[in-house]
Amino acid sequence: xxxxxxxxxxxxxxxxxxxxxLSLTLLAYLGALWLHxxxxxxxxxxxxxxxxxVIVGVLLVTRTPYDxxxxxxxxxxxxxxxxxxxxAVPLYGQLGRLRRLWLPIGVALxxxxxxxxxxxxxxxxALGGSHELLMSLAPKSATMPIAMGVAEKIGGLPSLAxxxxxxxxxxxxxxATGLLNLLxxxxxxxxxxxxxxxxxxxxxxxxxxxxxxxxxxxxxALGLNGIATALLVPxxxxxxxxx
Amino acid sequence: MLYAITALxxxxxxxxxxxxxxxxxxxxxxxxxxxxxxxxxxxxGVPEALSExxxxxxxxLMLLFIPAVTGVxxxxxxxxxxxxxxxxxxxxxxxxTMAVTALTLRWMIRITGKDAE
Numbered sequence: 121x122x123x124x125x126x127x128x129x130x131x132x133x134x135x136x137x138x139x140x141x142l143s144l145t146l147l148a149y150l151g152a153l154w155l156h157x158x159x160x161x162x163x164x165x166x167x168x169x170x171x172x173x174v175i176v177g178v179l180l181v182t183r184t185p186y187d188x189x190x191x192x193x194x195x196x197x198x199x200x201x202x203x204x205x206x207x208a209v210p211l212y213g214q215l216g217r218l219r220r221l222w223l224p225i226g227v228a229l230x231x232x233x234x235x236x237x238x239x240x241x242x243x244x245x246a247l248g249g250s251h252e253l254l255m256s257l258a259p260k261s262a263t264m265p266i267a268m269g270v271a272e273k274i275g276g277l278p279s280l281a282x283x284x285x286x287x288x289x290x291x292x293x294x295x296a297t298g299l300l301n302l303l304x305x306x307x308x309x310x311x312x313x314x315x316x317x318x319x320x321x322x323x324x325x326x327x328x329x330x331x332x333x334x335x336x337x338x339x340x341a342l343g344l345n346g347i348a349t350a351l352l353v354p355x356x357x358x359x360x361x362x363x
Numbered sequence: 364m365l366y367a368i369t370a371l372x373x374x375x376x377x378x379x380x381x382x383x384x385x386x387x388x389x390x391x392x393x394x395x396x397x398x399x400x401x402x403x404x405x406x407x408g409v410p411e412a413l414s415e416x417x418x419x420x421x422x423x424l425m426l427l428f429i430p431a432v433t434g435v436x437x438x439x440x441x442x443x444x445x446x447x448x449x450x451x452x453x454x455x456x457x458x459x460t461m462a463v464t465a466l467t468l469r470w471m472i473r474i475t476g477k478d479a480e
Binding site for chain 2: 145146148149166167168171172175176179180186189190193194196197199200201202203204205206207208209210211212213215217220221223224225227228231232235236239240241243244245247248249250253257260261263264265266269270273279280282283284286287288289290291292295296299300303305307309310311313314315317318319321322324325326328329335339341343346347350351
């Protein structure tokens, strides 16, 4: 009979298994959802933010490298692709509004996308950010994979661009309700579109929780701003070089 | 459910293939979303199973971002060095973008005489 394994040996086994980190991700999310409900759905108790704080804490305490964690968590990460495709369903449900509002949507897309790029670069520049930081921030309101690709093309760091997109997404999701109430924007379609433009997928996840129409318009803005950012960032940077 | 998941995967796959083939600067899943939208337009409706499966996925969309955002721990040092311009541009920039977009869209809806309801 083999002697029972020591606790440290069990840990070594578990820490290498994808199951542990996959379970931690799900548990942290369920806990964060519970906390969110307990807070009376307070937007500041954002489930992504709370989960990430818990997981980063666990990883730091157990000295687990991010790569080891991601081996397990990648199964969840993989689903972003099909979920993005699934956004076509609520969008289709808004066909009538889309047909009616194509001109206002087109103009708001152009103005909002330029505002996102110019404000990010302008604020970081005014506060003395390095060139690399500015170029990583420029595409921050686009969905993460686009932000990473665009940043790389213009001399930023792809992984820093992902963090910038996370900051915009989480803070946008948290502030949306308060800010849009302050501006007295009531129409769910307008609210959702603005959230998707500023806070891509994370904002859309929040908008879906609040209202079906807001969620669909947020998804629309996320898709359109992704494309607009990929086209506009290199163009605006080239224009800025003239001055 | 299996049909619906297969349909989502196939749209994404077609999106990724188009991106590779045409060298587009846009991620495959976004093209996949566009493709599915076109399919629904042509079909003229959403199958029950697809609407159910996509509903399940989208209700838990926040979960899916957690692994990528946890990658922030790789950047503590750099973000620590330039935290003020980084956070200000990220947070204030997002607020500015949201406000400008909302006000522009509402104003455009008003002057074109449309209705958002």
